[in-house]
Amino acid sequence: MLELREVTKNYGGLRSLDSVNLHAEAEMITGLIGPNGAGKTTMINCISGLDHPTSGEIIFDGHSIERTPAHRITGYGLARTYQNIRLFNQMSVLENLIVAQHSDGRATLVEALFFLPSHLREYRQQRERAFELLERFHLMNVKDAPAGSLPYGDQRRLEMARALATNPKMILLDEPTAGMNPIETHELGEHILQMKEDGLTILVIEHDMSLISQVCDEVYVLNFGVIIANDTVENIKQNEEVIVAYLGRED
Amino acid sequence: MEFIFDLLTPYGITENTFQNMLIAAILGISIYITLYAGLFSLANAGFMATGAYVSVILTTRYEWDFLLAVGAGIIAAGLISAIISVPVLRLSDIYLAIATIGFGEILVVLLRNFDRIYELIVNKEETITGGATGIKGIPVITTTEYLLLYLGIVVFLMVRLHRSRFGRALVAIRQDNKVAANMGINVVYYQNMAFILGAMIAGGAGALHGHLNRIILPENYGFDRAVDILTFAVLGGTTTIIGPIVGGFIIAYLPEILRRTDLVGLLGDIFGTDLGRYQANVRDMTVGMILLGVIVFLPQGIASPAMWRRVANRIWNLFNPAEKSDA
Numbered sequence: 001m002l003e004l005r006e007v008t009k010n011y012g013g014l015r016s017l018d019s020v021n022l023h024a025e026a027e028m029i030t031g032l033i034g035p036n037g038a039g040k041t042t043m044i045n046c047i048s049g050l051d052h053p054t055s056g057e058i059i060f061d062g063h064s065i066e067r068t069p070a071h072r073i074t075g076y077g078l079a080r081t082y083q084n085i086r087l088f089n090q091m092s093v094l095e096n097l098i099v100a101q102h103s104d105g106r107a108t109l110v111e112a113l114f115f116l117p118s119h120l121r122e123y124r125q126q127r128e129r130a131f132e133l134l135e136r137f138h139l140m141n142v143k144d145a146p147a148g149s150l151p152y153g154d155q156r157r158l159e160m161a162r163a164l165a166t167n168p169k170m171i172l173l174d175e176p177t178a179g180m181n182p183i184e185t186h187e188l189g190e191h192i193l194q195m196k197e198d199g200l201t202i203l204v205i206e207h208d209m210s211l212i213s214q215v216c217d218e219v220y221v222l223n224f225g226v227i228i229a230n231d232t233v234e235n236i237k238q239n240e241e242v243i244v245a246y247l248g249r250e251d
Numbered sequence: 252m253e254f255i256f257d258l259l260t261p262y263g264i265t266e267n268t269f270q271n272m273l274i275a276a277i278l279g280i281s282i283y284i285t286l287y288a289g290l291f292s293l294a295n296a297g298f299m300a301t302g303a304y305v306s307v308i309l310t311t312r313y314e315w316d317f318l319l320a321v322g323a324g325i326i327a328a329g330l331i332s333a334i335i336s337v338p339v340l341r342l343s344d345i346y347l348a349i350a351t352i353g354f355g356e357i358l359v360v361l362l363r364n365f366d367r368i369y370e371l372i373v374n375k376e377e378t379i380t381g382g383a384t385g386i387k388g389i390p391v392i393t394t395t396e397y398l399l400l401y402l403g404i405v406v407f408l409m410v411r412l413h414r415s416r417f418g419r420a421l422v423a424i425r426q427d428n429k430v431a432a433n434m435g436i437n438v439v440y441y442q443n444m445a446f447i448l449g450a451m452i453a454g455g456a457g458a459l460h461g462h463l464n465r466i467i468l469p470e471n472y473g474f475d476r477a478v479d480i481l482t483f484a485v486l487g488g489t490t491t492i493i494g495p496i497v498g499g500f501i502i503a504y505l506p507e508i509l510r511r512t513d514l515v516g517l518l519g520d521i522f523g524t525d526l527g528r529y530q531a532n533v534r535d536m537t538v539g540m541i542l543l544g545v546i547v548f549l550p551q552g553i554a555s556p557a558m559w560r561r562v563a564n565r566i567w568n569l570f571n572p573a574e575k576s577d578a
């Protein structure tokens with residue numbers, strides 16, 4: 001579904017990603033772990049089009065996307081969340097979920113101006129889809145509140161719901177449980193497993209090994225921009241190099 | 252219309268003042284739409300000039316029908332904005348503001364020297380823009396009804412825009428353009444469209460303004476005008492469409508308030524001299540002071556619904572001390 005070939009990203013003299021090869025199998029959950037500053041977020045930015053790699057190829061669902069603008073990548077069916085939550089804070093929860101369905105919409109300003117039925121129908125459909133997501137992520141009772149006013153855990157779930165609202169084939173989650181307690185983390189893991197069941201491909205970045213163990217089929221380990229291991233969760237936990245680079249150090 | 256002025260003239264709002272207020276409101280909306288898309292552009296004075304000159308030349312030189320000429324002014328402003336949007340909208344924030352001021356100044360210089368340039372190219376002397384002395388003897392065709400109609404159309408457009416896929420995309424872009432892109436929104440396209448829409452609204456205001464005063468001059472549409480337009484939006488606020496309208500109304504009405512309260516005379520008494528010839532400066536200073544107050548105390552603008560709700564709540568609580576506010 002997603003493949004990175006020899007992806008390198010330089011920021012000035014700093015090499016954040018160094019010849020990274022990664023393959024995320026369709027309808028599987030791939031984990032990406034690594035210490036702070038390893039280049040995990042950089043990788044997600046390059047895949048989602050917020051940034052572009054210095055060299056290398058990124059192929060998503062048959063499209064070469066390393067130079068494609070972000071909005072078109074979303075149109076191909078790739079969605080993401082952010083390590084530091086980035087909701088549209090002044091919009092309501094419901095509006096966040098409606099604006100995320102932009103790519104699926106067709107209605108033009110002219111249709112809106114003349115109240116054409118096509119415009120109204122589209123809006124009604126988008127509202128219905130938003131309500132399904134509100135239900136699923138337990139956000140129905142806050143649907144009219146500004147997104148910025150929600151408690152932290154709700155914001156995390158809204159980000160995930162909003163990513164799903166773009167109707168993706170694959171979703172990239174950047175530390176989705178950062179700042180959550182173990183119970184919330186486990187509950188979020190259940191949401192992630194549900195997405196896999198629904199046929200989505202998932203790439204999840206995490207610090208929390210319990211979540212990785214709970215959901216991942218395969219794990220990549222990134223250290224100083226280099227992939228140092230790629231294996232099943234069980235094997236990764238035994239890997240000497242990984243233990244030295246990452247697991248041995250608690251943070 | 253007459254009955255409106257019967258109501259308004261006691262407050263010093265003559266037909267002419269009212270017309271200026273309407274134009275200011277429309278111009279306020281023209282910058283509101285670009286701010287709505289997260290663009291800090293000061294180009295709308297230039298687009299107003301485009302609309303004014305194009306439509307006036309068409310009605311006076313080529314005897315076009317007035318409404319057709321206004322339409323042509325709107326389209327001309329749209330075309331020019333589409334062309335300059337390509338280089339200019341790559342810039343953001345203060346850089347965009349500076350580049351758009353530059354555009355406005357270039358346009359003013361161009362209008363001043365248009366006839367000379369024309370003569371150089373075509374080798375024929377002709378008065379088209381009339382240089383620094385402008386175009387004179389323009390028929391006064393614009394009426395209050397036309398202005399009200401145009402304001403109505405523009406407000407309707409904005410209200411519908413607000414409730415459309417287009418408008419939601421703009422709001423998303425203003426809040427976080429990177430995330431908006433990740434939501435599938437083509438940021439460049441929508442910002443261009445907002446820029447062009449704002450230009451067309453300003454172009455129409457210019458066309459109507461051009462047929463209001465018998466004369467148009469390049470400096471009617473220079474830097475001062477660009478700042479004025481921004482002032483309408485900042486004073487009124489940009490959270491809703493009401494903001495730029497209220498802002499435009501207040502600032503266009505202000506000279507009248509100053510005249511009626513005789514602020515200049517009052518200041519003159521305080522300083523012991525006659526400040527009569529500083530009338531315009533006093534107006535600018537007052538606008539400046541009001542703006543400063545608004546930016547410091549009402550950053551959302553005078554017409555911010557949230558602020559008025561707070562004020563209403565506070566007054567309500569004042570008269571109902573038993574019920575403690577639980578907000």
Ligand SMILES: Nc1ncnc2c1ncn2[C@@H]1O[C@H](COP(=O)(O)OP(=O)(O)O)[C@@H](O)[C@H]1O
Binds near residue numbers: 036042
């Ligand atoms: N936009 C940027 N400009 C310059 N350096 C950056 C940028 N983004 C990330 N970096 C650098 O790249 C390295 C990897 O960062 P990041 O991808 O955020 O790591 P992680 O998400 O694994 O903690 C860090 O050294 C960081 O400072």
Ligand SMILES: [Mg+2]
Binds near residue numbers: 042083
């Ligand atoms: Mg990170």
